[in-house]
Amino acid sequence: MTRDTLGQSEFIVLGVLARRARGAHGTALLDDLQEMTGREWSVGALYTTLERLEKKGFASSEWGEPTPQRGGRRKRIYQVQAAGLRALDKTHEMTSALAPARAGSRAVEA
Amino acid sequence: MDDKKIRKNLFWLDDKHGWLIALEADNRADWLRLHTASLDETITPHRSNPLAEHIMPIDMEGYWFQFGPGKNQRHGAGAREVIRGKAQDSPLLAVRAEDAPQAQAAHVEAEPVSLATPAVGETLIGLFCSGNIREAILGDLAEKFEERASERGASYARAWYWWQVARSFGPFAWRWGRRLVALDDLRQLIGW
Numbered sequence: 001m002t003r004d005t006l007g008q009s010e011f012i013v014l015g016v017l018a019r020r021a022r023g024a025h026g027t028a029l030l031d032d033l034q035e036m037t038g039r040e041w042s043v044g045a046l047y048t049t050l051e052r053l054e055k056k057g058f059a060s061s062e063w064g065e066p067t068p069q070r071g072g073r074r075k076r077i078y079q080v081q082a083a084g085l086r087a088l089d090k091t092h093e094m095t096s097a098l099a100p101a102r103a104g105s106r107a108v109e110a
Numbered sequence: 111m112d113d114k115k116i117r118k119n120l121f122w123l124d125d126k127h128g129w130l131i132a133l134e135a136d137n138r139a140d141w142l143r144l145h146t147a148s149l150d151e152t153i154t155p156h157r158s159n160p161l162a163e164h165i166m167p168i169d170m171e172g173y174w175f176q177f178g179p180g181k182n183q184r185h186g187a188g189a190r191e192v193i194r195g196k197a198q199d200s201p202l203l204a205v206r207a208e209d210a211p212q213a214q215a216a217h218v219e220a221e222p223v224s225l226a227t228p229a230v231g232e233t234l235i236g237l238f239c240s241g242n243i244r245e246a247i248l249g250d251l252a253e254k255f256e257e258r259a260s261e262r263g264a265s266y267a268r269a270w271y272w273w274q275v276a277r278s279f280g281p282f283a284w285r286w287g288r289r290l291v292a293l294d295d296l297r298q299l300i301g302w
Contacts, residue, residue, distance in 0.1 A: 044278025
C-alpha cells in the first residue's frame with residue numbers, strides 16, 4: 001500500500017474526522033465511530049490510528065482546554081488536513097474501482 | 111477525575127414509605143452530577159430486604175433522593191413533608207431517621223462511594239502511551255467514565271473502564287512491536 005492511500009481503520013477514522021469541520025477530540029470521535037460502525041472502539045485503537053495519520057501528514061492536532069469532567073486534563077483536538085482529504089478520495093476511488101471486479105467474480109460463481 | 115466522595119445516610123422509614131437516602135455533596139451541582147452513580151452501590155448492600163426488590167426512584171427534592179417501596183404504591187405525603195421541611199433549612203446530616211415521624215428503625219450509615227477512575231487502569235494506560243497523547247487518552251477515558259457512571263452507575267463505569275484498558279493493550283503493544291522491528295532494521299543497517 002502506498003503512503004497516499006489508507007488502511008481500513010485509517011480510512012474510517014479519517015472519514016469520521018473529515019465530517020467534523022472544526023475538528024474533534026477523542027470522546028467525540030469515539031461516539032461518531034460507534035454510530036458509524038455499530039461497535040464501540042477502544043481508545044487504544046483510536047489513538048494509535050490518529051498517531052499514524054498525523055505522522056503521514058493526513059491529520060494535525062493541538063491542545064484544547066482542560067475540563068473538570070476530564071480530571072483537569074486537556075483535550076487533544078484533531079483536524080483533517082488537505083493531504084488527508086486527497087488520501088480519502090484516492091482510497092475511495094481505489095475501493096470503488098474494485099467493485100466491478102467483485103461483481104464479475106459473483107457472475108463467475110453463478 | 112478527583113476522588114469525589116459522596117456522604118450519605120440511608121434511612122428506613124416504614125413499609126409504606128420505604129427507604130430515604132440522603133446524599134451530601136459540597137454543592138447542588140456536584141450532588142446532581144454524582145447522585146445517580148451512587149444509587150446502585152447504595153441499594154445493593156440492602157438487597158436482602160424483601161422490599162428492596164421493589165425499590166425504585168420516585169422523587170427528588172432538593173438534596174434528597176427518596177425510594178418508594180413499589181411501583182403501585184404512592185409515595186406518602188408524610189415522608190414528602192419531612193423531606194421538604196428538612197431539606198429547606200437544615201444541613202443534610204442533621205436530619206436523622208428518628209426525627210421523621212414514620213421512622214421505625216435506626217438509620218443505616220452507608221460506606222462512602224469513590225467515583226474516581228481506577229488508578230491501576232490509569233497507570234497501565236500511562237505505561238503504554240507516549241507522553242504527548244497520555245494526557246488526552248486519560249482525559250477522554252475520565253470523561254467517558256463519568257458519562258457511563260451517571261447513566262448506568264459506578265460499577266458499570268468501572269467495568270467499562272477496565273474493558274477499555276484491556277482492549278487498548280493490543281493496539282499499543284502492536285505499536286511498540288513495530289517500533290522495535292524498525293529499531294532492529296536500523297541496527298542491522300548500520301552494522302551495530
